[in-house]
Amino acid sequence: MFINADAIFLNANVITMNPAAPSATAIAIKDGRFLAVGADADVLAFRGSATEILDVAGKTVLPGFIDAHTHVMSSGVRHVAEEDCDLRSIGEIQEALKGRTIGAPAGDWLLGFKFDDTKTSEQRFLHRQDLDAVSLEHPIMVAHQAGHVYFFNSLGLRRAGFSDDTPDPHGGRLGHDPDGKLDGRVYGAAIYPVLRQVLPPHTDNDRRRGLALICRMFAKAGLTSVHDAMVSVDDLRVYQQARDGGDLPLRVYLLMYRDHFPALRDAGVRTGLGDDRLRIGGIKMVADGAIATRTAYLSQPYVGSCCDHGLAVMDAEETERRVLEAHRAGFQVCIHSNGDQAIDIVVTAYEKAQRAFPRKDPRHRIEHCSVVNPDLLRRIKALGCVVTPFCSYVYYHGEKMRFYGEERLKWMFAQRSFIDYGINSTGAADYPCSPLPPLMGIQSCVTREDYNGQVWGPEQRISVEEALILYTINGAYASFEENIKGSIEPGKLADLVILEEDPRIVDPRTIMDIAVERTIVGGETIHQRD
Ligand SMILES: [Zn+2]
Numbered sequence: 195m196f197i198n199a200d201a202i203f204l205n206a207n208v209i210t211m212n213p214a215a216p217s218a219t220a221i222a223i224k225d226g227r228f229l230a231v232g233a234d235a236d237v238l239a240f241r242g243s244a245t246e247i248l249d250v251a252g253k254t255v256l257p258g259f260i261d262a263h264t265h266v267m268s269s270g271v272r273h274v275a276e277e278d279c280d281l282r283s284i285g286e287i288q289e290a291l292k293g294r295t296i297g298a299p300a301g302d303w304l305l306g307f308k309f310d311d312t313k314t315s316e317q318r319f320l321h322r323q324d325l326d327a328v329s330l331e332h333p334i335m336v337a338h339q340a341g342h343v344y345f346f347n348s349l350g351l352r353r354a355g356f357s358d359d360t361p362d363p364h365g366g367r368l369g370h371d372p373d374g375k376l377d378g379r380v381y382g383a384a385i386y387p388v389l390r391q392v393l394p395p396h397t398d399n400d401r402r403r404g405l406a407l408i409c410r411m412f413a414k415a416g417l418t419s420v421h422d423a424m425v426s427v428d429d430l431r432v433y434q435q436a437r438d439g440g441d442l443p444l445r446v447y448l449l450m451y452r453d454h455f456p457a458l459r460d461a462g463v464r465t466g467l468g469d470d471r472l473r474i475g476g477i478k479m480v481a482d483g484a485i486a487t488r489t490a491y492l493s494q495p496y497v498g499s500c501c502d503h504g505l506a507v508m509d510a511e512e513t514e515r516r517v518l519e520a521h522r523a524g525f526q527v528c529i530h531s532n533g534d535q536a537i538d539i540v541v542t543a544y545e546k547a548q549r550a551f552p553r554k555d556p557r558h559r560i561e562h563c564s565v566v567n568p569d570l571l572r573r574i575k576a577l578g579c580v581v582t583p584f585c586s587y588v589y590y591h592g593e594k595m596r597f598y599g600e601e602r603l604k605w606m607f608a609q610r611s612f613i614d615y616g617i618n619s620t621g622a623a624d625y626p627c628s629p630l631p632p633l634m635g636i637q638s639c640v641t642r643e644d645y646n647g648q649v650w651g652p653e654q655r656i657s658v659e660e661a662l663i664l665y666t667i668n669g670a671y672a673s674f675e676e677n678i679k680g681s682i683e684p685g686k687l688a689d690l691v692i693l694e695e696d697p698r699i700v701d702p703r704t705i706m707d708i709a710v711e712r713t714i715v716g717g718e719t720i721h722q723r724d
Contacts, residue, residue, distance in 0.1 A: 198242025226716035258418025258689035260669025262620035270404025322378025340486030464524035476526035482536035490532035585635030592644020603651035621665030
């Protein structure tokens with residue numbers, strides 16, 4: 195006797211991402227999972243009187259996209275509580291921030307995010323005086339789009355406890371004008387105490403609103419699972435409330451910020467606790483600066499500089515100590531490391547931890563893993579690490595690639611090399627550091643062309659099929675969930691995206707223009723195109 199499906203999708207161009215049966219025209223769903231995948235006639239055998247039948251009209255169906263490194267809760271909260279400074283001139287940014295001063299009591303913080311110097315006509319960082327011109331009565335802090343550099347006005351600096359003679363903290367730096375006065379720029383770990391102790395804490399209501407907003411944005415882009423790359427215990431509480439209340443449309447894998455590690459360990463928690471909607475993932479740490487702010491920690495200096503190698507946030511000793519603790523406690527370790535010098539420190543720490551306490555398949559991760567070389571690739575493969583490179587950066591941040599130079603670009607965002615070395619690499623936007631649509635990431639990895647048509651590191655091009663693997667089954671592998679999602683196979687979670695066109699056959703320069711028709715999680719539609 196056949197089981198009756200809840201829904202059957204017919205007449206579809208199904209790309210299953212299951213190598214044993216790569217294509218199909220129909221899918222049956224029952225209780226949130228795939229019941230059958232195959233030809234229309236075979237799948238229709240599961241039709242019952244209550245089965246919903248959907249004619250997909252030849253459109254393309256893929257497993258729902260997975261972004262393995264993105265900022266979910268914190269971006270949502272920022273969209274709710276901060277000014278979006280992704281604007282084309284410093285004057286426009288000042289006007290936008292001024293708008294926020296209206297009715298804001300003197301002394302209240304004004305916050306902004308997504309400022310990107312190379313996307314402004316002035317082509318420079320904000321200076322303290324730019325923000326003093328907005329307000330002398332409100333402390334102001336604006337984050338760079340890539341994080342890792344923050345910009346303050348004079349009152350903001352004072353409230354943050356920074357004065358002209360504050361020494362640079364470990365792993366961080368305060369910018370100064372030639373006359374020794376603070377220029378308002380705060381780099382790396384210098385921001386941590388400000389974020390923790392000085393800024394007003396977000397409320398759970400901000401978090402709830404932010405989470406709902408950002409989930410709608412992700413669903414619209416075809417994402418069904420996201421790995422939140424920096425989660426606090428306050429975020430965790432609101433995530434759990436959302437899950438319990440049925441208000442978490444996406445599946446979320448949580449990379450817990452390192453400060454929470456001791457409490458999690460002492461409570462007996464380790465990677466994998468949770469369910470297919472919400473799961474505790476790894477412990478997140480940061481080893482160096484960012485690609486987009488030119489603070490990644492590099493073995494060779496930045497182009498045009500004699501000696502600027504970027505910024506190490508943790509040294510080798512601290513990295514090894516923290517890795518060993520989390521490794522021993524049964525956690526996956528996830529360390530932001532962009533530059534080859536930082537990656538070397540992290541890989542060494544993973545090697546030492548694994549030698550001291552061998553674990554079967556810890557799947558430690560190198561977040562971003564932006565600049566590599568053959569030695570690092572070989573060692574990463576030997577460790578079985580997962581890497582989560584920026585997929586959209588060549589396209590979206592093309593104007594910054596000149597700071598790295600053509601030679602280095604041959605080894606940056608090195609998807610071709612990761613595949614050739616047999617390393618599990620994923621799809622990731624690191625929103626808000628680059629726009630969140632996976633289709634932009636896929637296009638960028640395939641073409642290696644920026645938005646002006648300039649090609650960067652064509653050696654690292656991959657095929658559309660390979661890029662789809664990154665955003666589906668490899669994303670599932672990064673959270674130890676390759677057996678329950680990432681491909682369209684009977685028994686797996688019914689997470690789907692329906693695209694207007696097949697990304698394998700359109701002009702690769704137009705992949706990001708393909709419309710997302712529908713996004714489905716566990717058989718439930720969470721986004722439908724208007
Ligand atoms: Zn990130």
